[in-house]
Amino acid sequence: QIQLVQSGAEVKKPGASVKVSCKASGYRFMNYAIHWLRQAPGQRLEWMGWSLHGNGDTKYSQEFQGRVTINRDTSASIVYLEVSSLRSEDQAVYYCARGFEGTFDFWGQGTMVTVSS
């Protein structure tokens, strides 16, 4: 069955970086984009960016451009999200999701990132 399994919860200090992984299984990895989204407590979901299928080109939301990096290890079917210069507003649950018809059909379980001094 199709699964996206994310790495575990992280606690970081302000100004630090965090790297979250998303391992895909159950489908042909190269055929679908993987997106990253986040949800702060009580807030709506925010799209952060994607790693395209095929050549793995990336595109980022303007809000996160310059502070977020998405890359992938095709041989291991893993996509990574790195967020730098963390601040309190970055405290959220981060999700990876598979791209499908302008939306997201399978989601990872979420990774809680806590930013605290």
Next chain:
Amino acid sequence: DIQMTQSPSTLSASVGDRVTITCRASQSIRTWLAWHQQKPGKAPKLLIYKTSSLQSGVPSRFSGSGSGTEFTLTISSLQPDDFATYYCQQYSSYSYTFGQGTNLEIK
């Protein structure tokens, strides 16, 4: 960015009721509109894509309609498992945005 506004923000209903949630886009998104259901502490689940296409495995009591800037999600007969938060989501010009959510609670 295109802004998405849902109404109502909270909806109280009973098992068996027919309910409708509305989503408005700040500009036309043609039919690139999806609906997701989210329960506390869980990842969202795709229900409807491209305005009215039912995702595989989703019960047929869920349906979607609309085009341009106004869209609706209808649940024809509420079941206990349906009490959750619902989000609309648009795709346009390589960008995705979500509504603020509608919390569907038991009356």
